[in-house]
Amino acid sequence: MKLPIQDNEFLFLLSSVTIVIVLEVLSIIGLHIPQPYAPFVFAAFIIGIGHGVLLNGIKAIFKLKFSSINLLMTIAVVAAFYLEEYPEAAVVIVLYVLGERLEDIGLENSKLALNQLVSIAPKTAFVKSENKNVPVNAIAVGTIIQVKPGEMIPLDGKIISGETTVDEAAITGEPIPKDKHQGAILFAGTLNKDGFVEMETTTLSTDTTFAKIIRLTFEAAASRSDTQKFIQRFSQFYTPIIIAMAVLIFAVPVFILQLDFDLWLKQAITLLVIACPCALVISTPVAIYAAIGNASAKGALVKGGKYIEAMAKIKAIALDKTRTITYGTPIVSDIFPLNGTSRGELLACTAGTEFFSEHPLAQAIVTASRAEGFEPHKAESFKSIMGKGATAKCLVCTDKTVFVGKLEFIREYHEISEDAEKIVEKLATEGKTSVVVSFGQGVDGIIGLTDAIKPDSVTAIKELQALNIELIMLTGDSEKAAHYVANSIGIKKVYGDLLPEHKSEKMSALLKEYGSVAMVGDGINDAPALASSTVGIAMGAAGSDTAIETANIALMNDKLCLIPLLIRLSKKTLLRIKTNTIGAIAVKMVFIALAFMGYGNLVFAIAADVGVTLIVILLSLNLMRFENK
Template sequence: MNHWIEQAITLLVIACPCALVISTPVAIYAAIGNASARGVIIKGGKFLELLAKVKAICLDKTRTITFGNPVVSDVYPLNGTSREELLACAAGAEVFSEHPLAQAIVDAARNEGYEIHKTEKFESIIGKGAIAKCLVCEDETILIGKLQFIRESQPVTDEVEQIVKTLSEQGKTSVVVSFGEGVAGIIGLMDEIKPDSNQAIQEINSMGIKPIMLTGDSALSANYVAKIVNIDEIYGGLLPEDKAARIKESISKYESVAMVGDGINDAPALAQSTVGIAMGAAGSDTAIETANIALMNDKLSLIPFLIRLSKATLLRIKINTIGAIAVKVLFIVLAFLGFGNLVMAIAADVGVTLIVILSSLNLMKFE
């Protein structure tokens, strides 16, 4: 009788679910800790698990694939406008903007020693450009931004179209400026591709994940960068709502889609994606708040690392769970057959729990 009482107690001990209960959270916390040490903020284990199932990754171009520190490379004054007037007036409008292209134009005007025109009534049109009233140029309204934006209110000549096309083919971004009648000039800006972008995209491709470029820049400019980093699916000239729509289309095709972006223009797309990843150090507060994961050091190479980490975490959870269940089933069978031992049961339960913890903590060293 005492023997079977001991077997019953053994059964109760081995049935303790400690190892099963902690197999998932310890692995998740270890993985999140590893990511945090590399400057990555993951806002919950759910997003780490979702990242392992991603089939496509949509990436913004500026400040994601490129540094996002553009410099003015070309200035084309038109319709009798001087270089000084074009840059000074454009900088007067852009001085109120936080966009990297705007800051580059302001820096160019200052570096050339021009006095920036005073402006008022600045208004930013997200994804298109900006409007301001110049207090120097006879109170004229300045329109500055994409060609499509200028075309909405000003006539655009073939010369303007050709200049924009040429700049785009060279991988440059065109900012068209208008004040008075017609187009006053075009400013070309060039951005440098991050050194780790090519390798990161190659790793993403090798994992069987489809990289897709979504950008507000022209399709020609996007194609130039995409060829260098080996992305073959590109969508250019997108407004914020267009990016979100593309994410929705990609989800219907690939089921699970991540979005990597940085600016306020990317916030709708980040929210629409399965997993939103913000380039945090250079990103806007809106993008970081909307995203599920933030890369605080802006290294694109962290994306493939995070995918590997997420897959390794799910695999470790499965191994830990199966191992714990196998040991418990073995001792439960022994207890029913009368061969169980209380000391062995306690040792097995504690031992499996320790093994699960140590196995999960190995994720802290995952490379």
């Protein structure tokens, strides 16, 4: 834990604590500040360091607010001063104030990742038309701004000239910089590494993805978890009970059993000090802040502490297929040259025809052809037949007319061989799309395309299954395509051909079956299911307003493998909170029992209270370093 040593107030507090403890130790071994100076010296420390606590305690007395921790500490200090235990009275107040400051430091450190987001946000941008830096909040959508190498990108937009490499770790948590060319999307708060670019802004400063992350993350920090709410409610009842117990531990021995007044007053004070619920109150928020900060640093935006708790209790996860398990863009997976056609000729001729089309399947074939070293053949007379296919005349292959499209489209012009029928059928059973090609004499080749599975999807699925999470696929894609992808990655339960409302209905059924169910989707057509699930998780949320607004957790870097990490982190966080709480209560019970037996020691009680608080803070902050092992 980093302490703010540059903070003069904190240095003064540490110095005061050191002096008071030294004076207390000297007092224990028989070296005292002589009278009449002792009460004034220690009163100076008490008032100088603890005036805020004492004032709040006095206010609580007048308001009859017996749940106030400050009231508890004020009673302890006044009673210790009455007993002429001046060093103990000073130690009580300065260590309590130190504990309070350490709690603040714990929260500040656990929110460090969030504060860093704010600190790196650019405040101005260089506007080309004005040839000067302008505050980002005064820049309109559509403004051309310039970004030099090494500068932070100030607003969301797209490159209109230049190329560069951009570090997007602040948005996605992805450590590897991405190459950006003309037309590429840029996010505010990311770092322009090595190129000069001009970009056109697409959002206002208040609407950038970066601004939304900052706003939602701080809202998440303010959104209390169920455990945190319970602890705070508990402390409201706990403090009055402790005050009542302290009154009993003093009144019964003194007024009923006629035992020593000062001894049992000291035991009552000891009870008040050790019972202070600092460690209990601080254990949950520091742990939750640390977990949210850890997740944010890795590219997962968690919208509240309650979702950290909810992830730890998830029994099943429903996943969309497209853009969640798969990339959502088609790639060529199979190439079947037929009728004596070579692989190169099939690809180059088909790509030459598809070159004129903007359809994703067509562009995938062009990309595949170039990737294998076959430049698309020049063609002319391109004609698209809606929903069926396209034709064009190849200028390289002796003016061949190329027919490209569905099997039924080719059948309208040429006979289809049995081999071609079987290939198309086989590709269909694998959930793949067939593009049938003819050069004028039957079928000359078939190209199979599929939606490629993300490399980390298989790993993520295995990790989730190892955590005993039931996995279900809910997709709007065809049953065949859904089953093929599901079988490839090991998912057993599959529901295909689902419209958005059908996904929501399935989610309701899954909630009844499993109790706690997360939904993972791209945040667009999955919005109803995301909203109705226990925890909605949006994939690839960078730049997607719908995903960021709808989901409870947004994975900014499009990585499915973050979900097992979130589940493990959530389980670790809940375990840490329980451990902290049980440990703090155990220490308090020991000292409370000693106080009831008349063996309570005020100095040890103070040391134990501050020590437990510090341990709780350190253990909670350690969640910032949690990794998915």
